[in-house]
Amino acid sequence: MTDGIVLTGLRKVYPLRGGDVVALDGIDLRVPRGAIHGIVGESGAGKSTLVRCVTALERPTSGTVLVDGEAVDAAGERDLRRVRRRIGMVFQQVNLFDARTAAENIAYPLRIAKVPAARRRERVAELLDLVGLAGRGGSYPAQLSGGQKQRVGIARALAADPSVLLCDEPTSALDAATTRQILALIRDVRDRVGVTVLIITHEMSVVREVCDSVSLLDRGRIVEHGPIGEVVGRHGTRLARELIPLPVTADSTTVEAAFAVEHTGEVFRAIGGIDGVAVAAGTVETLGGVRVGRLRLDVAPDRRAAALAALRQAGLHVTVAPGEEAA
Known part of the structure; x- marks a missing residue:
């Protein structure tokens, strides 16, 4: 399968008077065509810079950016517009034209590309149906809900039939129910048209809901990476803990156990057979x-000592608070 996005040795340095700022420090990432990949990390980790380099809004200091085998970072001014048409963008703030209808907003990039009017109308109708807004093409943004506006934004991003869809915090401004609907739509779009999706987010719920794989950025470097099924099985790592959050309890409990199994009943039967747990x-x-x-x-x-030994023997990954192992 041809790779959708390949980043190799990607580095971005901003020279400042007080000293250089390294925003990206040697990023290597391969996202297969048709995959949904999540990029997570705290503010300042380099997520926005990564997006700008992939879309050629920023030129990397060094390294390469390939989209379906074509070097985005090396594209000259003549080729840059064509290359960018292969990359659709969905933002947290949809930024629709208030004075244009949903259909006119979707058609805008097609007008810029000088697509004939008849084909524009046909393509807009296809996209409105794809995002679940058939019959709402004549509505203005003020007449649409937040989720409907985001659907228009997704349709607009897909207008030029891109091979890659970049989603920068696409659900941060939405409530939980609408977020689930938009993520289901993104998955459905991927399944129906085969687009490669890169989601930049700080919400682990987004990664759990829709991503096939995930990378954790920290200070411009990828510090954890892999398919979701592998990442959650790396018990005790930052991503595994954040992807499987524990409920908040009133009592302070010093012992945690993690597992990845085919049948959870075996785990709970094993725990039930251990005295004092x-x-x-x-x-x-x-x-x-x-x-x-x-x-x-x-x-x-x-x-405690016997119980911890029995839990580990049962195949659970057990962690305890510092100093509590033999308490």
Whole structure:
């Protein structure tokens, strides 16, 4: 399968009077065509710079950016417009033209590309149907909900039939129910047209809901990466813990257990057979085709050493607060 996005040795340095700022520091990333890949990280990790380099809004200091085998970073001014048409963009703020209808907003990039009027109308109708807005083409942005506006934004990004769809915090301004609908739409669009999707987000719920794989950016470097099913199985890592959050409990519990199994019943039967251990809270989900969970456990002080040994023997990844292992 031809790769949709390939970044090799990507580095971006901003020279400043007080010293250089390294925004990206040697990014290597391969996103296969048709995959949905999430980029997560705290503010300042380099997510926005990464997007700008992929879209050639910024030229990298060094390294390469390939989209379906074509070097975006090396495109000259003559080729840059053509290359950018292969990349659709969806933003947190949709930025629709208030004085244009939904259909006119979607048609705008086609007008810029000088697509004939008849084909524009045909393509807009296709896209309105694709994003679930058939019959709403005549509505103005003020007449649409936040989720409907984002659907128009997705349709507009797909107007030129791009091979890559970049989504920069596409659901941050939406409520939970609308977020799920938009993520389902993104997955459906991928399935129906085969577009490669790169989602920049700080919301782990987005990654859990829709992504096939994920990368964690930290200070301009990818520090964790992989398919969702593999990442959540790396118990104790930052991504695994954030992708499988534990419920907040009133009591302070010093013992946690994590697992990735085919049948969760075996886990709970094993825990139930260990003296002095009880489940205080837990999260169990299926991510990337893997059944995974994290548990907070109450362990009787006089049974701690034996209980921890039994939990590990049962195949659970057990972590305890510093200094509590032999307490």
